[in-house]
Amino acid sequence: NAGVMQNPRHLVRRRGQEARLRCSPMKGHSHVYWYRQLPEEGLKFMVYLQKENIIDESGMPKERFSAEFPKEGPSILRIQQVVRGDSAAYFCASSQAGTNNFPGGYTFGSGTRLTVV
Amino acid sequence: GESVGLHLPTLSVQEGDNSIINCAYSNSASDYFIWYKQESGKGPQFIIDIRSNMDKRQGQRVTVLLNKTVKHLSLQIAATQPGDSAVYFCAENNENRDDKIIFGKGTRLHILP
Numbered sequence: 001n002a003g004v005m006q007n008p009r010h011l012v013r014r015r016g017q018e019a020r021l022r023c024s025p026m027k028g029h030s031h032v033y034w035y036r037q038l039p040e041e042g043l044k045f046m047v048y049l050q051k052e053n054i055i056d057e058s059g060m061p062k063e064r065f066s067a068e069f070p071k072e073g074p075s076i077l078r079i080q081q082v083v084r085g086d087s088a089a090y091f092c093a094s095s096q097a098g099t100n101n102f103p104g105g106y107t108f109g110s111g112t113r114l115t116v117v
Numbered sequence: 118g119e120s121v122g123l124h125l126p127t128l129s130v131q132e133g134d135n136s137i138i139n140c141a142y143s144n145s146a147s148d149y150f151i152w153y154k155q156e157s158g159k160g161p162q163f164i165i166d167i168r169s170n171m172d173k174r175q176g177q178r179v180t181v182l183l184n185k186t187v188k189h190l191s192l193q194i195a196a197t198q199p200g201d202s203a204v205y206f207c208a209e210n211n212e213n214r215d216d217k218i219i220f221g222k223g224t225r226l227h228i229l230p
Contacts, residue, residue, distance in 0.1 A: 004160075033217070033218075035220075040223075041222060041223075042206055042220040042221055042222045042223050043161065043206070043220040044220070045217050045218070045219065045220075048217055056217055058217075091160050091161070093160075106163075106218065107163075108160035108161045108162070109160050110158075110159055110160045111159075111160050
């Protein structure tokens with residue numbers, strides 16, 4: 001069981017470029033969650049997806065950010081036209097079912113650290 | 118805004134002593150609480166959880182206490198070890214929030230030799 005896999009671990013982008021962050025959930029998990037963490041801050045919820053569906057995107061900025069979780073392949077968090085304020089650690093988590101049905105919360109990946117220069 | 122917060126941002130504890138990390142929450146509808154540990158450069162790691170129908174739960178060297186009257190949660194770590202140095206987050210969820218877990222800001226725990 002490889003756990004939640006995120007790549008790349010580190011990503012450097014120039015202002016105006018696009019950033020693509022990938023997340024492969026644990027085997028058997030169909031729920032994916034993305035969080036953003038600024039230095040010395042807690043994790044801020046961004047989006048919750050199930051296969052081919054966005055369930056809750058209330059934490060996503062209205063512009064430039066999008067997320068998908070296709071039927072096949074990893075979940076992708078996409079940031080277009082990155083700005084310096086997008087620099088952060090982005091964590092993906094997965095779960096087998098909804099929170100009400102599982103113990104232990106989510107399983108988190110090791111994150112992608114995005115630096116915008 | 119966030120419904121979960123912590124009282125102290127940094128806590129220093131002598132190795133071998135017990136440590137207590139506190140957390141306050143404001144949403145009385147919260148019914149599930151989790152403590153996570155995050156080491157430098159890593160993702161959060163589950164430590165222990167508790168549902169609102171309980172007031173205490175014990176794990177290996179850790180105990181979580183829940184006081185719903187004052188909306189307060191604490192994590193007790195017994196006989197702290199160097200490996201306990203990390204940032205600890207409390208997090209909460211309620212059934213009406215579509216499985217979204219909300220994190221507090223975190224407490225950094227320093228273990229002194």
